Amino acid sequence: MSALVLAALLLAGCSEGFEQADSPPGSTRGAAPAPARETTGQAPDAPVKEEGDTAVDPAARAYVDAVAAGDLDALVDAFHSDARLVDVGREFTGHDEIRAWARDEVIGGRLTVLKNTPKSNGTTLLVRFAPDGTGGFEATYDFDVRDGRIAGLTLQYA
Numbered sequence: 384m385s386a387l388v389l390a391a392l393l394l395a396g397c398s399e400g401f402e403q404a405d406s407p408p409g410s411t412r413g414a415a416p417a418p419a420r421e422t423t424g425q426a427p428d429a430p431v432k433e434e435g436d437t438a439v440d441p442a443a444r445a446y447v448d449a450v451a452a453g454d455l456d457a458l459v460d461a462f463h464s465d466a467r468l469v470d471v472g473r474e475f476t477g478h479d480e481i482r483a484w485a486r487d488e489v490i491g492g493r494l495t496v497l498k499n500t501p502k503s504n505g506t507t508l509l510v511r512f513a514p515d516g517t518g519g520f521e522a523t524y525d526f527d528v529r530d531g532r533i534a535g536l537t538l539q540y541a
Contacts, residue, residue, distance in 0.1 A: 439499050440506040442533050443526040447496065447508075450489055458485050462533045469537045492516060504528055509541060 439447065442461055449457035459482045462468075468475045468484065475484045493516045498509035505528035513519030520540060527535035 439496065439508070440501065440526060440528055442528040442531055443506050443508060443524070446526070446533060446536075447494065450492075450494055453490050455482065455486055455490060458489065462536075463529060466533055467535050469535075471539055493519065497521070505533075 438444075445461040446458060449455075449461060459478050462478065462481055464478050466477065466481060468481055470484065470488070475481050491514075493511075493513040495511045496508050497511055500507045500509075505526040507526070508524045509521060510524055511519050511521050523537075523539055523541050525535075525537040525539075526533055
């Protein structure tokens, strides 16, 4: 009997924090655009889902990991000081503007990487983002990378 209880507890613990790729009831997809916010729907030490054997670009990985950990400083540090970020048409340039955007709109949601499409100067990620940790929508995050840091990031609804 105690083996069954232990197995149930282990299964419950393993499923905590896991974000399904399917749209849950109450999804906000198709609703009026809201500011993008980010973090991974996975535990900070959980691996990002990657398609095939293609690893996510290290600069994009630093962004995803910083959001998952709720680490604003690490998120800002993933960007060049003159980086340009476009979030559904709104533009932010440089560390100060990116920090304010990330503080107000990024930390606190759930982000699950669904697909990684590498390109010569970065990667494009298809993600599911849930601003308040539930529901959510799909978006593309197009990372332009220079010298190991994010030079540009464009976020848009998929």
